[in-house]
Amino acid sequence: MDQARTCIKCKHTMIPQLVQKVEVDVCPNCGGLWLDKDEIRELSKKSDKDLSDLRKILQQSEKKGFKPPTTVKEPCPACSGKLSVAVLGPIFVEHCTSCDGLYLDKGEMDETIKILKMSGDKIATIVALAKTVVTSGTI
Ligand SMILES: [Zn+2]
Numbered sequence: 001m002d003q004a005r006t007c008i009k010c011k012h013t014m015i016p017q018l019v020q021k022v023e024v025d026v027c028p029n030c031g032g033l034w035l036d037k038d039e040i041r042e043l044s045k046k047s048d049k050d051l052s053d054l055r056k057i058l059q060q061s062e063k064k065g066f067k068p069p070t071t072v073k074e075p076c077p078a079c080s081g082k083l084s085v086a087v088l089g090p091i092f093v094e095h096c097t098s099c100d101g102l103y104l105d106k107g108e109m110d111e112t113i114k115i116l117k118m119s120g121d122k123i124a125t126i127v128a129l130a131k132t133v134v135t136s137g138t139i
């Protein structure tokens with residue numbers, strides 16, 4: 001089993017959730033979502049119905065009106081690598097430059113999946129976008 005991960009936005013312990021055989025980490029406090037490499041692609045293959053449980057869990061997170069900070073100084077919750085901010089259309093997600101994990105704020109999952117589907121299911125697109133952000137050093 002993986003060690004429990006800590007939410008990079010609110011420091012709460014994240015809880016692993018099995019969504020149609022994909023294990024993701026959910027923050028029960030702020031509704032943040034941690035996805036290991038390729039898990040976002042796995043999620044994007046699921047039907048809306050398959051994702052409804054996860055969506056419900058995220059929406060039920062306790063802290064109402066929590067505004068996650070756009071930038072965090074925390075290391076990657078999975079590998080302690082450096083996190084950078086990746087711009088995905090209208091949203092910002094945290095991307096680990098070492099393990100390619102992604103952190104999504106509450107409500108960003110659907111948006112990310114939408115963008116992934118528009119980009120032709122290419123996770124490489126997201127990672128490439130993220131790397132552009134890293135090398136340019138701007139958000
Ligand atoms: Zn949190």
Ligand SMILES: [Zn+2]
Binds near residue numbers: 077097
């Ligand atoms: Zn990492």
